[in-house]
Amino acid sequence: MVRLVGSVMLLWGWKRAVLAIVAGAVAALALPPVGFVAALFVSFTLLIWLLDGATGGPDGGSFSGFGTSFFIGWCFGFGYFVAGLWWLGGALLVEADEFAWALPLAVLGLPAVLALFYGLAAFLAKILWSDGWGRLAALAAGFGVVEWLRGFVATGFPWNAIGYGAMPVPLMMQSAHLVGIYGVSAIAVFVFSAPALIATRRGMRTGLTLAALLACAHLGYGVYRLYGPQPSQEGVQKVTMRLVQPNLDQAEKMDNAARDAIFEDLLRLTALPPEEGMPTPEIVVWPETSIPFILTENPDAFGRIAGVLQKGQILIAGAVRSEDAAAGQAPRYYNSVYVIDDGGQILGASDKVHLTPFGEYVPFESMLRRIGIESLISLPGGFSAAANRTMLELPSGLKFYPLICYEVIFPQEMKAGWQHANAVLNITNDAWFGITPGPYQHLQQARLRAVENGIPVIRDANSGISAFIDAYGRIKVGAPISKKVIVDATMSLLNVYELSNFGRKRNFWLIVLSFILLAAISRKSFIKRIN
Known part of the structure; x- marks a missing residue:
């Protein structure tokens, strides 16, 4: 030795x-x-x-x-x-x-x-x-x-x-x-x-x-x-949810001709009956940017959503949100999550705050343009960052703290106000990376946010790994990677945080x-x- x-x-x-x-x-x-x-x-x-x-x-x-x-x-x-x-x-x-x-x-x-x-x-x-x-x-x-x-x-x-x-x-x-x-x-x-x-x-x-x-x-x-000794479950809210994991191929998702088919597939998965013995889901979740067009520019889409949601059901869906700009300026686009009721009405929304460099925006873009590096600027992206995160509040009184995609890897993104949430909602699209270690690593970091803060995490991923995670980081129900599935579960929204971020x-x-x-x-x- x-x-x-x-x-x-x-x-x-x-x-x-x-x-x-x-x-x-x-x-x-x-x-x-x-x-x-x-x-x-x-x-x-x-x-x-x-x-x-x-x-x-x-x-x-x-x-x-x-x-x-x-x-x-x-x-x-x-x-x-x-x-x-x-x-x-x-x-x-x-x-x-x-x-x-x-x-x-x-x-x-x-x-x-x-x-x-x-x-x-x-x-x-x-x-x-x-x-x-x-x-x-x-x-x-x-x-x-x-x-x-x-x-x-x-x-x-x-x-x-x-x-x-x-x-x-x-x-x-x-x-x-x-x-x-x-x-x-x-x-x-x-x-x-x-x-x-x-x-x-x-x-x-x-x-x-x-x-x-x-x-x-x-x-x-x-x-x-x-x-x-475990905390009492008395009075703890429970909710039955459906995670839709459509397993959309990323290249197909970027194909304009496939958009209608993608949307119809999401609606079909949403409308599937629950397994025998399971109650009808109160909430249905679609993953990050799953709606393949600007939702607010397609009024018919709201009617189609309302047509598949049962009475009292809520849809929480990832989508791109556009915002009109001042005269002479290009519109802004946000990576967002919408809350939509059974009447096709938007009840709330939240935009992504912490964008992915080179994936959603190009750092130092103006400087790169000045020195002539146009090829780097052409990388996929083009989102704007929101100034603040908005809590998603449902008619039932439930509150979800939204973290979109890789925001969940940052402990500091659990900012003031998250203690009032019933759960963290993490929607993501890891299809970019296929069946590699990436989605598994991403899932583990979501589990650690649950443990750190003592709050459940509800994670819906386009290609997986979707999961209901309790406040101790345990996966209660999950979906396999790269499978088109729905995951129904009744989740106990038990918060066990004992220590503040400070x-x-x-x-x-x-x-x-x-x-x-x-x-x-x-x-x-x-x-x-x-x-």
Whole structure:
């Protein structure tokens, strides 16, 4: 083991870079749909040893190791994000004749940019690096900070934060209710790095004990929340809903000639009778942008909807909303969700607030035009962002907090007012990515929003994976991916939130500061020892 550690630490040049990339790629095995959590023990142990070999002089005054540490962290992140996000390229192949040229940008360019955050994590960890268990705390603090930064820098893209790999099942998700996904990420890095101490020995007993305590607390809290005293169901509202998963092919969906057939298929699925013994759904949900035309410009469509809805039924449907602009300006389009009653009347609507870069809008469009890059601007998109999110209120009194598509991956999108909702409604269209890890990863992040906030999530996806998720992240009823199905279920809208968003943020920063303090104490002891 000691020889192995020495070999890893002494690597340099391309061999060091390749091992760091491989270590990052192995870490991605912990993500859905594989969920091989043990891969993280291998990856972060190797990362610790590689960073050990990048340290500067023993007096702690040299900055020679900082650049190397950043590079190692970047290589680790590049491997992790390429292995975890390669499926993004599938969206560009829907119209390959126009956008195949951008495939390297999606498969390699985005991971290269995201890897800068993990390079920063290694750089920050280097500041408090030592030879004992404190370096685990330094790396944990570094990753905690950069995963938090990934949530909002340049509009944010916190997809596949390290903590998701530590939470493949509800038992292992519950800690997110206390510390959020970023707090779990920091704790996970410490725990998964602990095997590195077995070979280097120094601080092994203390480090392994602390890692074991954190892992036991993580699992223990999951057991307590899922199998301990449960909140009373008395007075909790229940609702019978139908999720329509039409499994529309994305290329067909963009074909103008197919629009009428698509709409008729949605109506047919809506009108199907419930299974024997099931009540008629009170609410029917269609996925993101499922209505294949501007609804308000097609009055006949309201009549067709009213014709299939039974008395008292409500339709919640994803659609594109247009808004007339001032004279001389182009109209604005919004990615929206409508609430429509059995008379074909719009009762409410909400527009998407957090748009997808390059999918729904092009960042820095005016600057790109000025420098002549027109091909990038022609990527699919063209939506405007809403200034505020609107709660969807139904005649029955039920309230749904809408999150459209990838808005559900952002903890900070659960803003003031969500506590008054009965459930989060997440409509999405993952058909762009086919049967790849993407839809599975998206589903897991929706489950974590349920756990963090203690509120059910109702998720309807065009091609899957549609699901009714309870406040503990458990899938009560779901639909298989890439199947044309309807899912009927009676959902108990039990909210179990016990901690505010502020409380989770406070706990997250307490964890980060604790790791920084532990790393600083360990480093101080290390400097005294070598002097």
